[in-house]
Amino acid sequence: MQQIDWYVLGGTLLFIVLYGTWKTRGSKDVTDYFKGGNQANWWTIGLSVMATQASAITFLSTPGQAFHDGMGFVQFYFGVPIAMVIICLVFIPIYHRLKVFTAYEYLETRFDVKTRTLTAILFLIQRGLAAGITIFAPAIILSAVLGWNLTYLNIGIGLLVIIYTVSGGTHAVSVTQKQQMAVIFFGMFIAFLLILNYLPLDVSMTDAFEIAGATGKMDILDFSFDFENRYTIWSGLIGGTFLALSYFGTDQSQVQRYLSGRSLKQSQMGLIMNGFLKVPMQFFILLVGVMVFVFYQFNTSPLHFNPAGVEDVMNSQYASQYETLQQEKRALETELSAKQISYARASSTTEREQLAEEISVLNTSEEQLREDSKKLIKKANPEAETNDKDYVFIHFILNNLPTGLIGLLLAVILSAAMSSTASELNALGSTTSIDLYKRNVAGKSEKHYVHASKWFTLLWGLIAIGVASIANLFDNLIQLVNIIGSIFYGNVLGIFLLAFFIKYVKSNATFVAAFITQAVIIYIWWIDLMPYLWLNLVGCALVMVLALLLQTVFFKSNENSEMS
Structure with missing residues (x-):
């Protein structure tokens, strides 16, 4: 995060807190406090x-x-x-x-x-x-x-x-x-x-x-x-x-x-x-x-979105295996991006259907690589939480x-x-x-x-x-x-x-x-x-x-x- 991001984040939150406190100060009775005076x-x-x-x-x-x-x-x-x-x-x-x-x-x-x-x-x-x-x-x-x-x-x-x-x-x-x-x-x-x-x-x-x-x-x-x-x-x-x-x-x-x-x-x-x-x-x-x-589909994504899990496996004896999975994923991504661009440019229904099947296979392979990465993380740290859905958007x-x-x-x-x-x-x-x-x-x-x-x-x-x-x-x-x-x-x-x-x-x-x-x-x-x-x-x-x-x-x- 850059300095401007801190200003935007801090300024937004500070304004909300101060405005809410100032605007609603001095509740006189229970009706004011619990019902906002209706x-x-x-x-x-x-x-x-x-x-x-x-x-x-x-x-x-x-x-x-x-x-x-x-x-x-x-x-x-x-x-x-x-x-x-x-x-x-x-x-x-x-x-x-x-x-x-x-x-x-x-x-x-x-x-x-x-x-x-x-x-x-x-x-x-x-x-x-x-x-x-x-x-x-x-x-x-x-x-x-x-x-x-x-x-x-x-x-x-x-x-x-x-x-x-x-x-x-x-x-x-x-x-x-x-x-x-x-x-x-x-x-x-x-x-x-x-x-x-x-x-x-x-x-x-x-x-x-x-x-x-x-x-x-x-x-x-x-x-x-x-x-x-x-x-x-x-x-x-x-x-x-x-x-x-x-x-x-x-x-x-x-x-x-x-x-x-x-x-x-x-x-x-x-x-x-x-x-x-x-x-x-x-x-x-x-x-x-x-x-x-x-x-x-067109850009590189992490094999696993939770950085804590990645850190666990990379500091373990399974680091080389995880790196191998990452290399396989990078190769898949290159092929997948090319297929997706071809799919967007394709004019005939038959060509699109064929490309869609190939893309589906590649995505299934990528999902399997993600599952394999979770297994390695669990081996590295049995207490680790391998679910990473909540980290996708923030990443x-x-x-x-x-x-x-x-x-x-x-x-x-x-x-x-x-x-x-x-x-x-x-x-x-x-x-x-x-x-x-x-x-x-x-x-x-x-x-x-x-x-x-x-x-x-x-x-x-x-x-x-x-x-x-x-x-x-x-x-x-x-x-x-x-x-x-x-x-x-x-x-x-x-x-x-x-x-x-x-x-x-x-x-x-x-x-x-x-x-x-x-x-x-x-x-x-x-x-x-x-x-x-x-x-x-x-x-x-x-x-x-x-x-x-x-x-x-x-x-x-x-x-x-x-x-x-």
Whole structure:
């Protein structure tokens, strides 16, 4: 990185933190702190909802996911528009009518305090873990690529977010997220244009798409019912809908975004905006990853993108074998580049089909070389993480973008980390304060609860930094966050659906069913019985069925006797 990149990076982040702190200073009461005084308009809500979900993991992992596996991951988001409509029609009107500060307040009205507390605790566990990962994701990757100290990065990102989130609460989160989303959209659009500009002169954008398509990277829809395949149209529409319902409808980090709306209509329009834009946004981010793949069809790419893994193997007895693999890859790249240029210039369908087959064989050979390199890295260091998907885009940024834009794209990544983490800390602080503290320590002044909320937000910020400091890289970071959510979200969604629609089921049956369901879902995930997206549907269905059975068999007589 050059000095100008540091100026761009530091200036962008410093402006966001200082602006958010200055603009939202001096919250007078709990409504100001947790709902931003109910002043947010629909586009602020829409951008805030999008920014909360679009963490740094989105901009690091998603392009790498597309680089390796193509566009199929976009199916994960197909359930979002469906979920937005349901939430606008069912969830938001109830929350606004009851004037709740958190989603879990409603559960005490419908059930009792223990059900409200259990659901709030489930949220605190999964979101507390996720907050740590949203800090850890950019930190570990920037640490490995740039050589920055991982611990200092975790602490630095966490502290930047804590400063303005503790100071201004929900309003600070919403205000800063507008600037962060502007930086993110601009940076990703510039990256996309630069990739196209870096392709050979006779390779047009249409040619680039065809090159990607010839290798299967543009395959979007998978209609198979294969449970071994995580991402199909069915898992997206069914499992994705239930995950989105749970996340946007019951997760306080999202609910708090639209509870700050100045009216019911503004909140609903903000979510509809998210429903319209979420799939195109994710499609575009994946497309950037596919274009990085096309770029590397004409340019040299590393055998392995994680520099820590390469360092392990090059300092071991397997260094010569790894170097041999690198030489084989360089020879493949020369041939592959020539074939791709011929493919772009070919005029007949027959010639293109023949070249596409040859290119497919070369790419398969290259993938095998990458797999062989991972095996060598594992031999050199059995503890090494050989997955390198999360390093693909950052490698491209640092090695191919011009001075100044490197700093901008790093600002994109860190802005995304800050925006998502800020929402999570804000929600963790509000849930702890409203659902646990204020519920049990009543009768204090508004000022007291605002101060308590700030201390709880600070505490969760420190916990998130702690989680980030002990976290380990997983198969793919964007999947890890969604896996954590899927383990808890289905159960929580089922509790809310029972509350909304099945008045026959009472508190005791729901409480016991929730405990049993959570244990079962954790076990199913542990034995890897099904793709994680389906855990949302199974968890939701299981808690509802169990609650109905328990109400009918065990708790009906008790409640009848209480009524008499």
